[in-house]
Amino acid sequence: MKTKRILSLVSSFVLPLAFGTMIYILWQTEILHRIIGADTVTLPLPSRIGEIIGANSQSIAEHTKITLKVAVGGLLAGSILGYLIAVVAAVFRKWGAGGLALVSAFNAIPIVALAPVVNNWTRDMSGEVDIRSTAAKIIVVTIFCTASMSVNAYRGLTELKPFSEDLMKSYAAPKIVVFAKLRLPNSLPYVFTALRVSVPSSVIGALVAEYFAEDTVGVGRQIRENIVKGQYPTAWAYIAVACLIGIAMFVLLTIVERIVLKNRRRT
Amino acid sequence: MKIKKFFSSQKFIVFVWVLGIAVIWEIFAFIVAATKRTPVNVLPHLWQIIEAFFSDKKVSGKMTMAELIGTACQETLLRAAIGFAIGTVLGYLLALLMNLSRIVEKIAFPYLMLIQMIPILGMAPIILSITGDINTSRIVIAAILTFYPVSANTLAGFKAVEQEKCELMYSYASSRFQLYTKTLIPSCIPYFFTGLKISAPMAITASILVDTLQGGNGLGCMLSQSLKGGMTRLVFWDIVLISAIIGILSYQVMGLIEKLICPYKRTKKAD
Numbered sequence: 001m002k003t004k005r006i007l008s009l010v011s012s013f014v015l016p017l018a019f020g021t022m023i024y025i026l027w028q029t030e031i032l033h034r035i036i037g038a039d040t041v042t043l044p045l046p047s048r049i050g051e052i053i054g055a056n057s058q059s060i061a062e063h064t065k066i067t068l069k070v071a072v073g074g075l076l077a078g079s080i081l082g083y084l085i086a087v088v089a090a091v092f093r094k095w096g097a098g099g100l101a102l103v104s105a106f107n108a109i110p111i112v113a114l115a116p117v118v119n120n121w122t123r124d125m126s127g128e129v130d131i132r133s134t135a136a137k138i139i140v141v142t143i144f145c146t147a148s149m150s151v152n153a154y155r156g157l158t159e160l161k162p163f164s165e166d167l168m169k170s171y172a173a174p175k176i177v178v179f180a181k182l183r184l185p186n187s188l189p190y191v192f193t194a195l196r197v198s199v200p201s202s203v204i205g206a207l208v209a210e211y212f213a214e215d216t217v218g219v220g221r222q223i224r225e226n227i228v229k230g231q232y233p234t235a236w237a238y239i240a241v242a243c244l245i246g247i248a249m250f251v252l253l254t255i256v257e258r259i260v261l262k263n264r265r266r267t
Numbered sequence: 268m269k270i271k272k273f274f275s276s277q278k279f280i281v282f283v284w285v286l287g288i289a290v291i292w293e294i295f296a297f298i299v300a301a302t303k304r305t306p307v308n309v310l311p312h313l314w315q316i317i318e319a320f321f322s323d324k325k326v327s328g329k330m331t332m333a334e335l336i337g338t339a340c341q342e343t344l345l346r347a348a349i350g351f352a353i354g355t356v357l358g359y360l361l362a363l364l365m366n367l368s369r370i371v372e373k374i375a376f377p378y379l380m381l382i383q384m385i386p387i388l389g390m391a392p393i394i395l396s397i398t399g400d401i402n403t404s405r406i407v408i409a410a411i412l413t414f415y416p417v418s419a420n421t422l423a424g425f426k427a428v429e430q431e432k433c434e435l436m437y438s439y440a441s442s443r444f445q446l447y448t449k450t451l452i453p454s455c456i457p458y459f460f461t462g463l464k465i466s467a468p469m470a471i472t473a474s475i476l477v478d479t480l481q482g483g484n485g486l487g488c489m490l491s492q493s494l495k496g497g498m499t500r501l502v503f504w505d506i507v508l509i510s511a512i513i514g515i516l517s518y519q520v521m522g523l524i525e526k527l528i529c530p531y532k533r534t535k536k537a538d
Contacts, residue, residue, distance in 0.1 A: 018374075224392050243386070
């Protein structure tokens, strides 16, 4: 029995790894290019991409920092705003639910379309291009992240385990105590559910916002600029970095979730 | 009775919220109109946006606003729909394969997670340069974006089927084919539609974003042309409004199809 479990654990590592290696080999030996009909100019070899990342590590690190600032700043602002909306909605239940239905409709709006206008909103904020365009980008990411957080957090605040609310009532607990001791802890797993959606989308939001920003910095903008200049390998290097940012933030979230929800059964 | 009453008041509440947002928008629009030199660039009045849509003034060449946006909309929606359909079929097939074979699941699942974390929209320019054709890249990106939510949700649906149901089918001595067609596939439909509801607006977003990268005839192209000053700024605002509406509509349409295909879910929702 035990060997069987170990075997299945090993295979769940080895099989995806083998698949990844196969793709890598296909890519490196240019068989992949023949399959999808690309050439080594638009789809450079992985070794070449690695080389460029190594050679430009300094400027890549700089742009990464800028993108991370936007993504994390927007993620935090959006999550806090979303959670506050959820709290208000949970307090004023009757009107809140309707408001949330509207917020979740925002989820369906292509927010990309808003990115260019936000630039106009922040125009008078500061004389510095750097500051006002960062603010504009953060606003876009904030809008990206708010909806999923508020919808999920509202569910966490209101969908309590049966009888737990009755138990609190039998303790004659005032509303504020019910909120602090029951609703708040109950919403934690839901917050992480929301974050699992909004962390990747904060990175995407940051990249897309950079496309439209005034300031030509950030990983997303570099992808576009390098393609315009025809430097595809460099663009690919930035794409690889963008993917790494997304993956790193997700792994970080998973670790935090493990620590915070250590004492809970995963549902 | 109580449910019915709640439902009718719910609609009313949403309506009040929409009205509230419109009022707030207008207040800001008035402030902007009083303080900024070019209020249309920052926040025009709602009525200006709507009026511009229905006016018969020519905005570009021989076309009025409604005609212009109508044709652009068609183009964008068509590509989004093709990509959406391809992504849905592929995503569903992969979920089916993953449920049929543990080996496929072990190979594909980590990569499925990876796809979700990779900013595909950020890769839009490179996909455009590989395919070389804006229409193909719109379809490809919409398909990739659709793929993940559909696949992940359908797989979750397969996994969520109660063990008892499978055991019942086993006691009927049903074949594997029957098990799938009679039990697993019907019961994963609600999950499948959850995936569709997430990915339908995303496919449209993808299509619009790809439009902005190159000239052409889609909503996104009009958007960037209007921003660059090729047309009046109201074109831009109309497109924002329209894309918001079609985004929400696409979500609603998926919900509607779900209700048509599995009406039994409706009674489940009521209680």
